[in-house]
Amino acid sequence: MNLTFLQIAFKNLTRNRRRSLFTLAAIFFGIAIVIILKGVADGFLNMTVESVVKSRIGAIQVHKVGFMENLAGNPVGLNFEYPPELEQKILAIEHVTGVAPRVNFSGTISNGKNQTIVFGTGVKPSSELKVCPQAPSIITKGRSLKDEDASQIIVGNELANSLDLDVGSSSNVTLSGASPEGRQNAVDASVSGTAAALNALAELRFVTVPLKLAQDLTGLEQRVTELALSVDHMENIPAVKAKLRELLGNKYEVIDWQEAQPFIRDVVFRQKVIISIVSVVLFVLVMFLVGNTMLMTVHERNKEIGTMLAIGVTQGQILRIFILEAFTLGLVGGVLGALLGIGANFIMSLNGVEFTAVFQKTLLYPEVSSSFAAGSVLAACICTILAGFLPALKASNLNPVDALRS
């Protein structure tokens, strides 16, 4: 019975092929655009998050409580001991793939003629590579740090420009800092590389140095101010955070990349909102289009509906025929559109799309989940059914006599 109705609905659609095709095309392109847009946007988000998380901040960070509020003040003051046992305990937590100790300090860098304020980070290069595998990609010139480096440093591109620091220049590059208690200190350094940062201001202020050098400069022997962790999958971040809190107690703050870099979190959020709005607008347009088509169909087929009602077809069956017509349009257009969208994303993701991201030119790989594609098709079907409902109701409510006369 239902199959018969579906066949009738399908046959009806082929009666005015051009109109059906236009309606189908609208649904088709609507869905395709939503899926392509989503794919590119998600690809962009992944790229942004990966480039920030995997090149600089790590998925999770651990500090002494109050560190984030005190970033502009004296980060060195909030330090903690980092014995090898602690490292082992953290690495033993499920899903944790790496932990990197850091010393954040503020100080000045001088080339012998000028000096400027810097916000430095002392790192252990081998651990850093595990936590931030893309860290070497931010290097613009020269090379990144190695474990055996003692006085080599990485400076921001803008900082290198402003102080005429060239890779390999060692003459008169001095880093000054102070211990939490205020003991001043200075060490000689040489520039092994220059690197990009999130923005020009950050590039003008950032210095990355070997952990030992930062500890010497600030008098923090065996102590650190930050631990950066990587996890196997981003969705395991909350579980790892909970385990860390359990392990470390309430004297430490455990934050994820979104809390560490609210700027990126906001970018992600804004983009999601924009995609949602665009999708809703497209679906609404499709709905109106389908509604319009169905109204015209009903109007055209008044006599036919009258005949059907006269020979005993029930109101419910009429309603069903028209809703099925709308549904068929939505399903066919939606599936085809989804196929185009997925196909286009797939082709783009084969070689990636070149894109200037937060740090540097990178390749964007669009990706869209099958659940989103399926959801879009479902949404298309629901939209067309909703759009077809009123015209269908109108058709089923026709008085057979009036309909035959019209």
Add this chain to the structure above:
Amino acid sequence: MNRISFCLLLAMNYTFNQNAYADVTAAELLEKYDKIMGPAQFESEMDMTSNREDGTSRTYSMKALKSGDDKFRIWFTSPSAVSGQEILRIGDNSWLYLPNLKRASRLANRDSFQGGDFNNSDILRVNYTKDFDGKIITSEDPSSYKLELKSKNKDTSYDLIHLWIAKSNFMPLKGEYFGTSGKKLRSAEFSDVKEYSKSYTRPAKVLMKNEIVPARSSILVVKKIKIDITPAPQKFLQTDLGKG
């Protein structure tokens, strides 16, 4: 006979040389330095000129009042940009009062004094006896004692200081200031010894050179100073900031 007298002479010479050093201990020299550079209480007018790496320089004028070991107050009088600013030190805490904000904010010892090459503790916390262990080491210049001061605690802004003090009048001549790494951060020259009163003589000028950025230096000139005063205790209350 000859040999004996020679030995005697040698011995005497040795003793005298010993005496030349033994007549004063490092602790005594430090005490003298503290008395000269940071008398127990004083009221003074000073100018601090800082020469910056870009070739510009700026002079700040101030009035200072010290009471005991741990209380210090400064009123900046010119240029107009800093006029009305005040500094108060009580013990380990220092505050900078900004008249525009009508509020005082904490100062760190290591922060530079008005952007110059002295840091706050160089000006506000002259008490080497309390903060450093001194020992006399061989001076390159026979007319001076050379002191090596090693910090006693973690709170001093320098780890190590070399200080040259004139044997004739115990006036400081120069100083070198080092960080924990052993790197020389600053060097100072003390000059223009002036008798401000019968009981008080000191170098009127301290030139502080920035050894990290050699184009930078700052000069502190003591224009007037009186040590026979009794500072009013209310001048060293936080509530007095902004009241002149």
